[in-house]
Amino acid sequence: MKSTRPLFRRSPKQWRMTRTRQVAAVGNVKLHEDDIVSTTGFRTKHLRLSLHDFAIIVPVLDKNRFVFIWNYRHPIQGWELELPAGLMDDGEGPETCARRELREETGYSARNWTNIGWLHTTPGISAQRAHVFLATGLRKGKARLEPYERMNTRIITVKKAYQLLHEGKLVHSSTVSALSLAEKALLRTPSVEKDSRGWHHRRHI
Amino acid sequence: MKSTRPLFRRSPKQWRMTRTRQVAAVGNVKLHEDDIVSTTGFRTKHLRLSLHDFAIIVPVLDKNRFVFIWNYRHPIQGWELELPAGLMDDGEGPETCARRELREETGYSARNWTNIGWLHTTPGISAQRAHVFLATGLRKGKARLEPYERMNTRIITVKKAYQLLHEGKLVHSSTVSALSLAEKALLRTPSVEKDSRGWHHRRHI
Numbered sequence: 216m217k218s219t220r221p222l223f224r225r226s227p228k229q230w231r232m233t234r235t236r237q238v239a240a241v242g243n244v245k246l247h248e249d250d251i252v253s254t255t256g257f258r259t260k261h262l263r264l265s266l267h268d269f270a271i272i273v274p275v276l277d278k279n280r281f282v283f284i285w286n287y288r289h290p291i292q293g294w295e296l297e298l299p300a301g302l303m304d305d306g307e308g309p310e311t312c313a314r315r316e317l318r319e320e321t322g323y324s325a326r327n328w329t330n331i332g333w334l335h336t337t338p339g340i341s342a343q344r345a346h347v348f349l350a351t352g353l354r355k356g357k358a359r360l361e362p363y364e365r366m367n368t369r370i371i372t373v374k375k376a377y378q379l380l381h382e383g384k385l386v387h388s389s390t391v392s393a394l395s396l397a398e399k400a401l402l403r404t405p406s407v408e409k410d411s412r413g414w415h416h417r418r419h420i
Numbered sequence: 421m422k423s424t425r426p427l428f429r430r431s432p433k434q435w436r437m438t439r440t441r442q443v444a445a446v447g448n449v450k451l452h453e454d455d456i457v458s459t460t461g462f463r464t465k466h467l468r469l470s471l472h473d474f475a476i477i478v479p480v481l482d483k484n485r486f487v488f489i490w491n492y493r494h495p496i497q498g499w500e501l502e503l504p505a506g507l508m509d510d511g512e513g514p515e516t517c518a519r520r521e522l523r524e525e526t527g528y529s530a531r532n533w534t535n536i537g538w539l540h541t542t543p544g545i546s547a548q549r550a551h552v553f554l555a556t557g558l559r560k561g562k563a564r565l566e567p568y569e570r571m572n573t574r575i576i577t578v579k580k581a582y583q584l585l586h587e588g589k590l591v592h593s594s595t596v597s598a599l600s601l602a603e604k605a606l607l608r609t610p611s612v613e614k615d616s617r618g619w620h621h622r623r624h625i
Contacts, residue, residue: 219557220589221589221590222500222589222591223498223500223591224498224499224589225497229492229494229495229570230492230497230570234613238444241442241443241453242453242467244467244545246449246451248446249494253570259567260622261494262449262496263494264449264469264588266542266545267422270490287435287545288543289434289435289454289468290466290469290544290546291428291543291547292433292435292547293429293457294429295428295429295540295543296504298530299484301526317617320546330530331588332591332597333591334591334593335493335496335589335591335592335593336541336593337471337541337544338493338495338496338500339493339495339507340449340471342495342496342497343542351459355576362462363436363458363462363464363466379427380601381603381604382604383426383536384425384427384492385424385427386427386537386538386539387543388539388540388550388594389593390543391539391597391601392597392600395586395596395597395599395600396586399586413556
């Protein structure tokens, strides 16, 4: 069996941290200035931003459809089409977070959960990871948005979603990445719906 | 002709900023705490991180190969496989940045440049964008790394790169996104090599 380990290696280490200074701390976000020295003796400073990891979900509805959100974000002062996602609470595991966020943001809960990978969002400044989940067997419920959240659910066919992606119309990097990771998994995932003879249909993108 | 505008809208605005406070400023990175009020009168605070935009390049070499870098990053304390990329200098345009970074990080320069989209890296906290470029017609030169950069060029076939992507082995979100945006463009891009009869071959992924 082929290795499924991601292409990420801890060694050989290139930098050693000799000192770190917290420049700012607001809520769960912390900014550090690290003094680092390389294996060749070169010394420099490096910024490091501490952010919570998050979970991002590819929720597959019946009839080859995805559940997206049309999401307003203050930092970009606008709306973009995203997959449901949210930051992990302290001590919360990625899958627990994924289940909670899908329910809170869209109202849907899912029977089947598969972790299909993880990603570094901005490794030049932060070790934050996005944990990507495929969710199938969805059941509709009621969304419970936070008072600061402004988002609406959008149901989009699998075909249309990948079309938007390849046309460069999806601008949320984690959404694009998660859909790309899901592409192969979707081809392998039997539909949760069965036809009249009890056969599973495979999803085709 | 179909619209190629990305799915990103500035209106209707959901939040108005009533006050902003700079919490930290280190080099080009600034952290702000914004007081915001919603259209319904709800008041809250929102963190906003100011980061320079960056350019990320999909460099297509002859024989259906890509130029990647195996890059050590201090914040993640490890190596990952990435496409060449770099932050835009003050006043620098995305394409100028892309040309400079490809040359500095890999030594390659490219005859043909196509902007194939842009992405928000972490819209929950920052308006930073990644500008994605397809570069073809490559010519080898000498890399000029910054003293703090630790990276090595890796030549990888187009087929292998998309295989790694779909297997979840690429962990750099912007690299995964850029490759996804490039997928359709690559099918449209005639190879820069001609066969003996002068015909362009199309690249197949």
